[in-house]
Amino acid sequence: MRKDRPFLEIFTYALDEDYRFPILEIFAFLFALGTFVFVDLGAYSGQTKEALAYSLVSTLCGYPLLFIFVVLILKNVAYGLGSDLDRGVMQTLFSYPLKRRYILTARLLSGLGVALLLFFGIQIFGLFLLAPDVILTYPSTVFLTYAAQLCSPVLLLAGLVLFFTLRLKRGGLALVIGVVLFLAGLIVSGFVTSIAYGTGSDLSLKIWAVINPNSALQRYYMGTSGFLFGGESWVPSFSELLLYLGAGYLIVAVLFIVGYIYFDRRLEI
Amino acid sequence: MSLILVDDLAKSYGRVVAVDGLSLRVEEGSIMGLIGPNGAGKTTTIKIILGLLKPNRGFVRVFDEEPWDNPDIKPKIGVIYERAFFPSRHKVFDYLKRVCRIFGKPESRAREVLALTRLEDAHDRSVKALSAGMLQKFAVAHALIKEPRLIIADEPTSNLDPEARGELLDLILKLRRDENVTFLISSHILPELSRVCESVAIINKGKVWAAGSLTELSEKLGARTMRISTDNPEALGELIRKLEYVSRVEIDGRGVSVGVVGGEDERLYEDVPRLAKKAEAKIVGIETGTASLEELFRLAVKSGQGEERR
Numbered sequence: 001m002r003k004d005r006p007f008l009e010i011f012t013y014a015l016d017e018d019y020r021f022p023i024l025e026i027f028a029f030l031f032a033l034g035t036f037v038f039v040d041l042g043a044y045s046g047q048t049k050e051a052l053a054y055s056l057v058s059t060l061c062g063y064p065l066l067f068i069f070v071v072l073i074l075k076n077v078a079y080g081l082g083s084d085l086d087r088g089v090m091q092t093l094f095s096y097p098l099k100r101r102y103i104l105t106a107r108l109l110s111g112l113g114v115a116l117l118l119f120f121g122i123q124i125f126g127l128f129l130l131a132p133d134v135i136l137t138y139p140s141t142v143f144l145t146y147a148a149q150l151c152s153p154v155l156l157l158a159g160l161v162l163f164f165t166l167r168l169k170r171g172g173l174a175l176v177i178g179v180v181l182f183l184a185g186l187i188v189s190g191f192v193t194s195i196a197y198g199t200g201s202d203l204s205l206k207i208w209a210v211i212n213p214n215s216a217l218q219r220y221y222m223g224t225s226g227f228l229f230g231g232e233s234w235v236p237s238f239s240e241l242l243l244y245l246g247a248g249y250l251i252v253a254v255l256f257i258v259g260y261i262y263f264d265r266r267l268e269i
Numbered sequence: 270m271s272l273i274l275v276d277d278l279a280k281s282y283g284r285v286v287a288v289d290g291l292s293l294r295v296e297e298g299s300i301m302g303l304i305g306p307n308g309a310g311k312t313t314t315i316k317i318i319l320g321l322l323k324p325n326r327g328f329v330r331v332f333d334e335e336p337w338d339n340p341d342i343k344p345k346i347g348v349i350y351e352r353a354f355f356p357s358r359h360k361v362f363d364y365l366k367r368v369c370r371i372f373g374k375p376e377s378r379a380r381e382v383l384a385l386t387r388l389e390d391a392h393d394r395s396v397k398a399l400s401a402g403m404l405q406k407f408a409v410a411h412a413l414i415k416e417p418r419l420i421i422a423d424e425p426t427s428n429l430d431p432e433a434r435g436e437l438l439d440l441i442l443k444l445r446r447d448e449n450v451t452f453l454i455s456s457h458i459l460p461e462l463s464r465v466c467e468s469v470a471i472i473n474k475g476k477v478w479a480a481g482s483l484t485e486l487s488e489k490l491g492a493r494t495m496r497i498s499t500d501n502p503e504a505l506g507e508l509i510r511k512l513e514y515v516s517r518v519e520i521d522g523r524g525v526s527v528g529v530v531g532g533e534d535e536r537l538y539e540d541v542p543r544l545a546k547k548a549e550a551k552i553v554g555i556e557t558g559t560a561s562l563e564e565l566f567r568l569a570v571k572s573g574q575g576e577e578r579r
Contacts, residue, residue, distance in 0.1 A: 005370055005371060005373065006340075006371045009367050009370055009371045012367075013356055013367065016356075016358065016359075017356060017358065020358060087354060088350070088352065088354030089354050089355065089356055090354075091321060091348075091350065091354050092354050092355055092356075092411075094319075094320070094321060095319075095343060095346070095348050096340075096368075096371050096372075097340040097341070097343040097344050097372070098340050098343075099338060099340055264338065265338075266323075268316075268321065268322045268323060269316075269321050269322075
């Protein structure tokens with residue numbers, strides 16, 4: 001018996017379940033197409049080339065599209081995995097000759113990995129069509145922007161929702177928690193700036209940058225939009241930026257490791 | 270050789286104790302029944318044996334190995350759950366083909382198990398369109414694909430009609446006879462269990478209350494069935510019902526069937542003439558027999574209630 005066969009079969013089963021009715025994917029594709037067609041490159045004319053690269057990528061993977069993909073990923077992770085647990089299909093999957101961690105990997109590869117491939121496929125394709133020089137001249141800026149967007153909210157929420165799904169064994173509830181956390185993140189990001197302004201300290205901004213490295217990236221490339229704290233505005237250096245991004249990914253890694261350990265050693269069904 | 274070895278198993282869900290010091294042994298080639306009232310700990314025990322739950326205490330070995338997250342033993346174990354759980358969007362044959370590929374079996378095996386379980390007509394039907402009975406048959410087909418050496422079944426006949434039940438029991442006996450497949454079957458349908466099982470473990474309050482063959486259990490527990498033929502079964506039956514060592518009284522037109530516990534059949538022999546006199550009944554004859562599985566089950570339930578009262 002080939003060892004990779006059960007993994008591939010569970011992966012294809014998961015693909016079947018996750019992408020049978022690709023309504024969200026079609027919606028995301030149409031929205032991305034619209035963004036690429038109607039984006040106004042002239043709006044970025046006053047910026048440095050690097051800032052322009054950042055702005056363009058941020059616009060292309062901006063909130064409506066990101067929200068669609070976040071919902072798609074949360075649906076796959078929470079609802080897909082959750083309903084396998086809820087409906088008892090996981091009991092059947094556990095009767096196949098595969099370690100638990102590989103079952104989870106197959107499920108996540110479909111729910112998360114393939115969704116991200118779709119997302120980045122659309123993005124890179126659009127970016128190449130729209131502004132190939134941006135990718136070729138500033139690949140590191142493009143990479144960092146995508147890395148930050150991917151870290152938070154996408155992977156951070158996916159890690160949290162994975163844990164909630166495994167703990168609660170209810171996909172629907174975990175999905176709702178994920179969407180609430182996403183919206184809460186949007187609200188908190190607004191509060192963080194107000195707190196920094198009110199206290200005259202940039203501590204809240206720095207803490208938020210750990211959870212959401214994109215906010216540090218925005219400050220690095222775009223400046224502080226006129227907010228002053230004791231006469232000085234907080235703009236991270238490039239090395240600090242990398243540290244914030246690293247810290248963000250560390251949190252994501254911890255969440256996924258906790259999810260895997262729980263699935264491997266503690267999950268009872 | 271013991272395919273399943275369980276010793277001093279304990280499992281709690283919060284404050285609820287599901288299994289408490291349970292020990293069990295299933296020998297290769299045997300068919301063992303697991304019976305007990307609702308909440309006795311049967312499903313929890315089965316889930317621990319299948320590596321779906323972790324015990325709080327105790328020792329579990331299946332094929333001499335720890336069952337938790339152990340892919341090596343999976344090809345040897347077929348599982349049939351009371352409620353079958355399958356990805357519902359697949360077609361019956363497509364899903365069985367997938368399972369064949371998982372276990373490295375040829376596609377023809379999927380056709381074989383469909384024929385064995387008489388599901389050929391459902392070949393192209395979606396799993397979610399199957400009736401409860403057909404889904405149960407599908408679960409049996411799914412369990413058989415890998416040609417397991419051990420089949421663990423939790424209420425395998427619960428959704429089946431009488432004909433399908435009979436067919437499944439025949440299949441169990443055939444697999445045991447022709448391929449030396451070992452079975453551990455949990456069921457509430459006791460006449461069926463007594464038809465196929467060579468030994469039984471009666472579970473109550475999370476413990477094995479008694480285990481062995483039906484004859485052994487009858488001997489060990491002193492449980493007997495007595496049939497008293499009389500011309501006034503109603504009156505005699507009512508008086509016998511009041512005896513503390515009687516577990517069951519069934520009255521019909523010609524006599525009284527009595528379940529006796531704890532080796533008290535001699536006492537009943539002594540009490541019957543006195544009670545018959547009181548009931549103005551004439552005794553035609555008394556026959557003694559081995560207790561049925563149902564009798565033993567009742568005993569277990571009664572003993573559990575006794576513990577509760579204490």
